[in-house]
Amino acid sequence: MVIKSRAVVAAGRGQPVEVVSIEVPEPGPGEVLVRVQACGVCHTDLHYREGGIGDDFPFLLGHEAAGVVEATGPGVTEVVEDDFVVLNWRAVCGTCRACSRGRPWYCFDTGKAEQPMVMGDGTVLSPALGIGAFSERTLVHAGQCTKVDPAARPAVVALLGCGVMAGAGAAINTAQVSRGDSVAVIGCGGVGDGSIMGARLAGASRIIAVDTDPTKLKWAEEFGATHTVNAREVDAVSGIKSLTGGYGADVVIDAVGRPETFQQAFYARDLAGTAVLVGVPTPEWELQLPLIDVFARGGAIKSSWYGDCLPSRDFPVLADLYLQGRLPLEKFVTEEIALDQVEEAFARMERGEVLRSVVVF
Structure with missing residues (x-):
């Protein structure tokens, strides 16, 4: 039938x-x-x-x-x-x-x-x-x-x-944010706010939201951002570093997926920090970075596909945390x-x- x-x-x-x-x-x-x-x-x-x-x-x-x-x-x-x-x-x-x-x-x-x-x-x-x-x-x-x-x-x-899991998983599964880490998130739409929420759940001490839209920055604060950077008014890298003692964040998540935003994520992380790409780029975009900078700054560059989630493991846990009022x-x-x-x-x-x-x- x-x-x-x-x-x-x-x-x-x-x-x-x-x-x-x-x-x-x-x-x-x-x-x-x-x-x-x-x-x-x-x-x-x-x-x-x-x-x-x-x-x-x-x-x-x-x-x-x-x-x-x-x-x-x-x-x-x-x-x-x-x-x-x-x-x-x-x-x-x-x-x-x-x-x-x-x-x-x-x-x-x-x-x-x-x-x-x-x-x-x-x-x-x-x-x-x-x-x-x-x-x-x-x-x-x-x-x-x-x-x-x-x-x-x-x-x-x-x-x-989709979006919430991709963002939360980028912080929890891919970046493996730990208690006390500083985290910056570039792009505060659904995926970016999911990353902020995930970083908060993981115990990050400082969560910096970066966007060009004041409304989105306000939304980000509702999900746990402790600081905001309006990238239309302030250079994103400088803004993140100024909020992390001049060093950069332990983890920077690019929820936009453009070459320029990933470059910002790369340079806005601390030495040996982690940059995560979860925003989806289009096929024609290319990234150029001096190889010496990749070597000298150390740390990790990761892509996060669907927040590296395992639905059978992650969905029930997040749903339960929501019902408990914790998410x-x-x-x-x-x-x-x-x-x-x-x-x-x-x-x-x-x-x-x-x-x-x-x-x-």
């Missing part, structure tokens, strides 16, 4: 998205049908619409989601019907060279549903990050479903599925919207008016 679902589709590069009826198949082996309850509007979805992640149009957008398992296919043991889950785009295989070495957060062969979701005329859809959750229902790989406490509000914990995930939700308001949400996101719009079904 085929399930009809209303969904947001990007038909072509740069075109406004549309709400259309799609067809979702019953789950096959290893697959799960999820009734989506909430899905965040992420910059990645806008990149898909603009053709920045490929040309496999039409795209079924949405990936930062939470919902309830409606049905499971043969062989599925991870979840059962009625489980409350957060969706992820790292369904680890368990057998690749990374998984076999005990590093599944680097899995090189992540899974997704085999059966396609299609338009009414049979056109195959490309689901964003293998999820496609701007839809009343979606079909995913069983490993893309992570059970969390059903007491958590879907519109809040849905954000663990202010609700502050990420600027507004809750309907499915047909995604295009307007993209515009508000580009204007910097929201931290996260969340589609609620």
